[in-house]
Amino acid sequence: MISIEQALKIVEQQEIERKTSDVDLDDSHGFYLSEKISSPFDLPSFDNSAMDGYAVSGIYDYYEIVGEIAAGDTSEKSLQSGEAMRIFTGAKIPSNTTAVVMQERTNEEDSVLHVDERISEGQHIRRQGNELALGETVFAPGHLISPASVGLIGSLGLNRVTVFKKPDVRIISTGNELIPPGESKSEGQIYESNSYALQSALNRFGFECREKTHIKDDFSAVKSGIAEYLDRSDVLLLSGGISVGDYDFVKQALEENGVTQLFYKIFQKPGKPLYFGRKENKFVFALPGNPASSLTCFYIHVLPLLQRFSGAAETGLQRLSIPISHEFEYGSERPIFLKAHVDNQTVSILNRQSSSMIHSMAMGNALVFFDGPKSVPEGEIVEVILI
Structure with a gap:
């Protein structure tokens, strides 16, 4: 023994x-990457607006509105000092833009934009490469692909990834x-x-x-x-x-x-x-x-x-050290895993601990581990394994 x-x-x-496999991005959630992913371009790949509003050139109280830019518009546009363009979230910033002003902080009257806030240079602009630079490591081998990981990988234009089977x-x-x-x-x-x-x-x-x-x-x-x-x-x-x-x-x-x-x-x-x-x-x-x-x-x-x-660098279940909500005594010499329930940052050891009984495990969400005989008062810190 x-x-x-x-x-x-x-x-x-x-x-x-370990074996590897190429999987579709749609099926990649929950796998561990077996190869590094590097950014194939700057992300964002161009300066774009962080919100709906107006791109303005210079810092003034009012501007002449000279156009509009929708998300996905690929044309090259430019502003002169004192001009503004209506712009939408994600749309490409025209050249010579000083800032983007929130729609809620403006008033438009006869193609003149009046601004109701103090403008700071660069406000509400997502700069090219601000999140990732070309060639930057996005994920190292062993990264667990989460829903957010799937979204980021997709934003890089990748539809397949190499993972550990x-x-x-x-x-x-x-x-x-x-x-x-x-x-x-x-x-x-x-x-x-x-x-x-x-x-x-x-x-x-x-x-x-x-x-x-x-x-x-x-x-x-x-x-x-x-x-x-x-x-x-x-x-x-x-x-x-x-x-x-x-x-x-x-x-x-x-x-x-x-x-x-x-x-x-x-x-x-x-x-x-x-x-x-x-x-x-x-x-x-x-x-x-x-x-x-x-x-x-x-x-x-x-x-x-x-x-x-599966390629995980760290294995096993999450372990916590938290207070027990009640007194408990355990007398056997063998280390034991006790069925328990964690709630409000405390843990309660459940009744019906026999190895033949699964009801208490079904009602619990954790195991409390004692490495030998224990007599613990309410509030003592114990080792908890989340299941």
Whole structure:
């Protein structure tokens, strides 16, 4: 059995064969860039108006209005001292413009513009290259493409980007007692939920489950199912069958499929019987069957590997140090991840902490981590992991 820190280090130290792909800008959100993006031109590429108003030449109380410039007008226009042109947001500034005056600060009468404010040279003008200069680095490799990133990349005229491919992930759940939701349940049967939770967790962080299946507790079936799914996966997630019961065949089936064990069993609660293995450039996590254990292990140990595959420089979930809203006592020697809810900059540890109970995790949005026995008063700062 190893510590949480040792397990995380083993995951972090794995050499990963990252793959790249060109994707359409429309599909790029949530990917990490694999290549630098530099600005192909100055942004803005010309001086333009920051608002609707008037371009004026010189600083006077009134101007002669000599024309109008709409956004998208590509003609070359010029002002003489004392002249003004009606201009709209984004339109190209005529040469010899001193400033743009807001429409609300003016009065127009018989083609004469009267200005109701003191004019400052350069006001309300977006200067060429003010945001980005030609050749300037816009994004470095490893940048996570956000909606704003998509907008900026599009403003540079790029409709495709080169990104790190996300890993192919597949899920196998095991257990004779499990049946799919929607079927009639008999005494002794349980609805299978872990694969659904894991698939949703993948989606939550921008990943996709390519396939999932359920296999009964039969060694030959488990072995052949692992062989089939492992062949098509970068990361294979198994749920259940990894403990030491008579019908827990997953570990042996992985070994007979040529998977090398990197660790098995972690000194933590929940999620002690977690298995991590590798076969060439393919990785396997065999997760505990208890629902809360399965999701906790995904959040803490699986997600960082998936993020590394995707090109992320920093991995794992956001961690905070915030006060607890109530007294709490924990007596076990094992480090523990407790289901919790963060609200108004404090955290509350929820009831129903058993590894078989997922209701409290569904009601929560965080895990509180204690590295051993704790007795904390209300208001003490605790470590929180946002999920």
